[in-house]
Amino acid sequence: VSPTATARRSATAAYDELIHRVRDAHLLGSTGSLLHWDQEVMMPPGGVEHRSRQMSLLARLQHETLTADRIGELLAECEAGGLADDPMSPAAVNLRELRRTYDRRTRLPADLVAEEARLASVAQHHWVEARKESDFQRFRPDLTRVVDLLRRKAECLGWPADGEPWDALAEDFEPGCTARDVEAVFEPLRSRLRALLDQLRGGTPPDLAARRVRVPLERQREAVRAVAEQIGFDFTRGRLDTSAHPFCGGTHCNDVRLTTRFREDGFLDALSSTMHEAGHGMYEQGLLAEHVGTPMGDAVSLGIHESQSRMWENQVGRSLAFCEWLNARFGSIFGLKGPDAARRLFGAANRVEPDLIRVEADEATYNLHVMVRFDLERRLLRGDLDVADVPEAWNQGYRASLGVEVPDDARGCLQDVHWSGCMMGYFPTYTLGNLYAAQFYRQARRELGDLEGGYRTGRFQDLKAWLNQRIHAHGQRHRAADLCVAVTGEPLSADPLMEYLEGKLRPLYRV
């Protein structure tokens, strides 16, 4: 037996132990996810306090498992033994990503990790109060602490020589993506979006009546479940329930939990939110069971995850072909009569209107909301913007980008939960999701031909199978930017999204 063969064998043993430990950490993490789902969907109010204790214990045990010295030793042994040599092999991918996250986790001092968890919980509580009173001053001391802590965190983690603190934090959400990368696609997107909005302002906005019909909640529940099933969400490996804020949770590719919410006069919203979460859910269900608990069985990034939800919500769910199927299948719900019923649904689902609230925005203006936040959090982290000046900067951003006047902080810089939860570097992933969705979808149409013809008859499996094969099954084999090239042959660009929006909205607005 040669020395190399012995080293290789010992590296294989090290790899097995490493994966075993990482999978245990994932079992703890996925148990935490179930506790979270239960808290949002099932738990009686009395359970709150005990639940938070359960969740912190699991988070502590998971963190201890993943930052143990033994993980570092095992990683080093695997790397020395040549297991990372073939970069696209599952072992090499797992080692690459486990190395990355191990180094990041162990670079953070324990007291900073504890302080972040504590601050996130306190600040979120104060943010709720401040938003209720629409009073930024009540949240200002917490936001100051959040920015200070995140700047310290960024210092510990480090960033590229030509980068900035924001890059260090965004790495948790969109690995390998810097502010400069974001800017490179956001700048052209911003100017083309503004030009499109200027054009639409001169056109004829579609009628919203179909959006306001009242539908009994029980019928909505049945209908959105039927749609989720039809587009390919597998109910033998998942559920759909109701919660205050829709989300996609669960524990494993074979146990994915979607939620949505209902309002009597909001069936189209419930439908969009269900298709959105089902898109996330089909990504999770498309990951390979054999790799669960390792990077090869995990989603690439929040941006790629969002591309899956947005594609089903927007490219599919807001298409004329989908509205035609929807009207044929559930027309009685809308009570829309006449040959143009599907067209009126399509119009109501695609009205574009610059406004104040991100989570209520249409698919075009949504991206401008994100850009305002991206700009502010970069400046806060660089130290170029004082926390005290956030409301003014926010309001200026909305005036310049969306042309709207912000009347108060609740509908302004206090509307989002993210910063109070110590999350900066997160917002751009929403727009990256829109961009990836458009670019992937354009490629799917090139390869699969007339997808919309299928939608008209309720056929959605071709798109789903394509996504399963081209994106889901690879786990974290590719970084987001590389995946985009691997799938579409080109780096991410603003063109596909703008072509999609212009191609749909100009005819609809008759401009």
Place this chain on the structure above:
Amino acid sequence: VSPTATARRSATAAYDELIHRVRDAHLLGSTGSLLHWDQEVMMPPGGVEHRSRQMSLLARLQHETLTADRIGELLAECEAGGLADDPMSPAAVNLRELRRTYDRRTRLPADLVAEEARLASVAQHHWVEARKESDFQRFRPDLTRVVDLLRRKAECLGWPADGEPWDALAEDFEPGCTARDVEAVFEPLRSRLRALLDQLRGGTPPDLAARRVRVPLERQREAVRAVAEQIGFDFTRGRLDTSAHPFCGGTHCNDVRLTTRFREDGFLDALSSTMHEAGHGMYEQGLLAEHVGTPMGDAVSLGIHESQSRMWENQVGRSLAFCEWLNARFGSIFGLKGPDAARRLFGAANRVEPDLIRVEADEATYNLHVMVRFDLERRLLRGDLDVADVPEAWNQGYRASLGVEVPDDARGCLQDVHWSGCMMGYFPTYTLGNLYAAQFYRQARRELGDLEGGYRTGRFQDLKAWLNQRIHAHGQRHRAADLCVAVTGEPLSADPLMEYLEGKLRPLYRV
């Protein structure tokens, strides 16, 4: 500072660390409970495999936490420091019970613990198959292994000099209760029960029609929830859902999860099972939040737990007064007309009939089913009965005790899951529950007067408050037998249960 004061202070620090560790173990255990509840009530079928991995990891971490050497050191330090001196103080109670369970856990070799978990899972799987085929021979090899393992386990744990192996195992379910203790109440109960059944055989059995009315499931769901709420189950600290087998689960006194099940023609069964589980649930909700995670915040034993469920199911739920309220409140459900409607409900709920299946038995004959099992498992563990002879011994027991012929193994010795799950020493807790329920209830009536008068108007809070104060709030302060004396002034006896059954059934059967 005197040396004693120093020892005491260090004992207090040891106690705090001990409780902290025990509470962490309870957080893991209660997380396991939630995973179990979710599996039975919510989980999609695809989740099974991952769920079992999550649950074994949590069980392993909990076991490691509770058997760590450090626990032994801390216990010794607390005991030496005099914290256990005042036997009724919370600290002394916690130390007494933690010592007991620590010694038991550490007496078992790790390979036996692992083998028990493995065998329970395999044997249960084979038992399901064997029951389906009604073929004891298919289950016989597993039952042989179970008996061998449990005899080894009993050897490790030890039993009183005048006792037997069964005692060692029953300690997990009914601490401090030996086979001899059980026999002392079972013997008089058996002869009086047989005499009563002989008498009833000469009487007029009540009509069962009210039990077979068809009630739409949605109405049943609303009604049983309303009853659970009325008798005192707190829905701000609990839930009620549906599962294949009703149970009471949850994670904490402020998050208690009941389940029940429905059949269109089984409303009275759904109601009984809901009241039964609500009785368990009110015990859990009545434990004190400040003691959660320690023995002072835990239930005394399975027998005492069962006394709470049986009291609400039987003493309350099968009383004429309750039937009167039920008929006044939900009479439209039964469609029973006329002045004797409540009486007919009462009759239908109290029909007594020796039969084959334990879980379908009435409250009188139920205890004879238990006695057959108790007799068999004692003999198996002593080595006085061969596994091969179980079916014959079972069938003889049923002939002698219940006067019924067992037609096949599925309706005979294969009907219960317990033995396949490596649980022997469990069955008698059901009848102990019936006995404790009757004795506690007789005492409650002595102290509170005319409880039934309250039921007629839907008033149940007096009984609940009495149980909260006299039983629930004490956690494990008293052992079951001592609690019985503390609450009723007398040791457990067969008299209260027999007086209750005779007093109700003789007039009903007109004998």
